[in-house]
Amino acid sequence: MTMQAFLHQLASGLASGSIYASLALALVMIFKATHHVNFAQGEIAMFSTYVAYTLIKAGVAYWLAFAITLVGSFLAGLAIERGIMRLLRNAPVLTAVVVFIGLLVVFNGTAGLVFGQTIQEFPSPFDPHAWYGTTYLSPHEVGALAVTLIVLGVVFAFFRFTRLGLAMRAAAESPESSRLVGIRVGWMLALGWGLAAVLGAVAGMMTAPIVFLEPNMMGGVILYAFAAALLGGIDNPWGAPIGGFIVGVLVNLGGAYVVGSHLQQALALAVILAVLVFRPSGLFGRTVVVRV
């Protein structure tokens, strides 16, 4: 094993980690607001990617298609919360889980029905010979890393510095107190769903050129995102991206040097198991003690 190969694995681990990071943040956002883990997040992201693909095939310029897809995903996330999840506000956890799995199957099946099961090549907006390609990272990996970091930065700035972001954080922490300061909590949850769908769409569009576009493309990615979200602490939005990068590097290095590329997904499961057994609150999460 050469140093160069090691650095290459490390760098591309960071690049794929950035994709897990945005999907993990989407999971954490919905978890913080509703205490549900959205198992359908990856499939919604896959569907968004198909929408982008259809637009690009129809001749829309890449970045315009990218922007339209983000807006469409936002509205779709909003609609899912208003139309479906709102009815489950007081439902038992298992009911929500079943609905999430239902959504997963519906999105997966619909994508297969509408767009077909054949594997498609999804274009990268980054020229494979661009100057920003390095020995260790292809231009697409550099570009995906940059796009993800920008999106994460915008999302964090939104939550940190805007009134709406503050209202959303408040609604996630205490719905009742939020209503007492005049916040429409239901709409804040819907906005959270919209934003999560946007993050998922970014992850999907950045993943597709690497894994190819097909209805099951996010199956592996969502698993890594779960591991990332749990590792960072499922209730900590700062932990999610860090967890994403750690999982990306761990899986890449482990796949290259320890277990082989076929068992990479098992590494994600090992991370999930290890976190749940040894540190359920994750690296940066808060331990919640419930008095009964």
Add this chain to the structure above:
Amino acid sequence: MTALLELERVDAEYGATAVLRGVSLAVPDGGMVALLGANGAGKTTTLRAICQMSVRTRGAIRFAGGRIDGRATETIVRLGIGHVPEGRGTFHSLTVDENLRLGALRRTDRGIAGDRDRVCGYFPVLASRLRQQAGTLSGGEQQMLAISRALMARPRLLLLDEPSFGLAPVLVQEIFRILKVINRDEKMSILLVEQNARLALDLVEHVYLLETGRVVASGPPQQIAADASVRRAYLGQ
């Protein structure tokens, strides 16, 4: 004097549990009214009924002349009601400053920064804690923060649910003194729920006494305090 808030034969229930039966009361514009009673009498429920917080009501609740019963909590508070709830309703993971900004979230005028200075003038300890997580404040500081957060919205009516709960006596006296100032100087109407009857009687101009969900006595504090059964039950005399 016209009533800013008026409850007319209000029943309230949580699910199948009836808590209030035919409660009628009024808070005059600019007035300060106390709602007294033992644990479980329905004091908190009365405040929750006004803001329609997960409680079903029958009967008319009017604020500033309009019916508010049956409307959403967030719509009611936007009309100008500041509710300092039982347990203070602090956003623990947010900073003191963010808690205060949440109070003024619905406002778009330029007076917000000035109002923050004003409430920090009432409670100077908050000024030194603006960047601190609200969950790390002491109970008394959290109570001050809860009142301040409600004030930041510039409400016409302030509902206070046991502001003395769990606080040291000196602190309680200080908070009650400030409430008096707010009521007098800002013409803010106040409906105060208290278990500490003695303190409340010194402060307000009208008292309602609640027992198992009904108003059993009402009148000026002197009259209520003179009532022998009240003295026995609430003042320990």
